Amino acid sequence: MRIEERLTEAYREAAGRVTIPNGIDARVGRRIGASRSGGRRTGGRRGRTKWLVLASLLALLVMGFTAQYFVKIGDGRLSLELSVTDRIRFDPVTAAAVRDQLREVKSRLAVGEKALVYSKEIRSFLPEPWDKEMHYAEYVSNPVLHTDAGEWRARLASYVPGLLLPDEKENGLAFVNGTDEFAYGGVVLETDVVKRLNAKVEEEGETLAWEKIVRDEPLFPAYTTLYEDPAGNEIKVTMQVVAEKSKYVGLSKADQEKLVLKGREAVFSVNDSHYFSDTNRYASLSWIDSQPDASVLYTVGSSSPSVDKEELVSIAETMLEP
């Protein structure tokens, strides 16, 4: 008998003999329960601080760029550091072209699919001098839109410990949808894909390079709920659950201001060079909610120029205990 046939036959026989150990269902149940309540993951990353650059501009490497100033908030587990530099280049025409490219790629993705994208226009936003060894790409996805408010809230409650939601009545907010994504962009982890995309544009002269990516494990889970305020402006509430010691670093041209929200430290940021946003602007307010097993980074933001700091603060305050 050929070795291939012997293998197939041996596996068939062995499969019939395999029995699932007693108690495995309970073990799987406990594993899922612990994770949903924000428990620590098992695995090799425990105990090591993760350095994660925030989604949007400069998601891979920021070392070597001098920040003019930065603001920082954090608890013992999560630290958020927003650095400000004027070395990020921005022009509205190219930003609109980049948004068209991201939309073009998104239109070619099925619901639930994700991709990384790179182009000469994206390249033009990177600060100079840009080291050739530093690779960069943007993340785009066509996420599942959860449009049932009750189901979405239940889903958030199962993933976000100590879930805080805005008071829709008090703020006159109307729920639009929810997604398992950041408000804009996403974390780029697939370095090999990024290198391939960079080579296609830089060396082979392609105008737009993109590649679908598959992620089984959401290493940095984020959930964004989209609302409309009474004037029809979009309001995005993003939650990131962080169970391990992590440091988030953001580099942008935004104006940053530290303030106190019902006794908690928060950062208000206005970025008028935000190339994901159709208005080129994104104003946001971020704070950290410390829960026993995880920290949750909350961000309330909007791309509408008419949404000001007072409105974001007012929404955030309805989410916080007095």
Added chain:
Amino acid sequence: MQDHEFHPWLEKLILGDSEAYRRVYEATKDDVYRLLLFLLNDREDAGDVLGEVYLNLPRSLPGYRTDQPFRKWLNGMAARQASNWKRRLWRKGRLFEKAKRLAPESVASPSEDRLLEKELSSEILTLVNRLPYKLREVVVLRHYRECTLEEIAETLGIPLGTVKSRHHSALAKLRAWLGKDHVLKEKMLHAD
């Protein structure tokens, strides 16, 4: 459960419906556990990775296309999780190499070992478990899950040429080992 019968449950599962979770788990866990046991050759690890697979299922489901067989897609996901698990163990192993040398050998339960031995009681499967993990996973997916080489490349996210060469290399090693075992047995028979 037939493949098309999964689809309504999967839609509910994405939305966090616990009954849908239970049904999909019950209908697929045996299949996934067997695959993990053949890949990892360790009942404890197979149980741990089984938990990881179902933990990640709701978030991975949006990537599932309904024109694909669901069980096959789920098995692909399990194979990738097993591969991640092995990588993490390897890293951990390097970090704790020194400590391991100083620590006493971990003692596995004799009854667990006997059970695993009984379940995998085949000369050829014993030899498969001597293969490096990268070769073994190709053998398991090809000859247990009966995936095509193209499907294995897609599942593991590696080039088709690499799958072909790993498969070829695995079979060559098995043939060589089987040949040596045969010679050894012949020698023993004629030793007197």
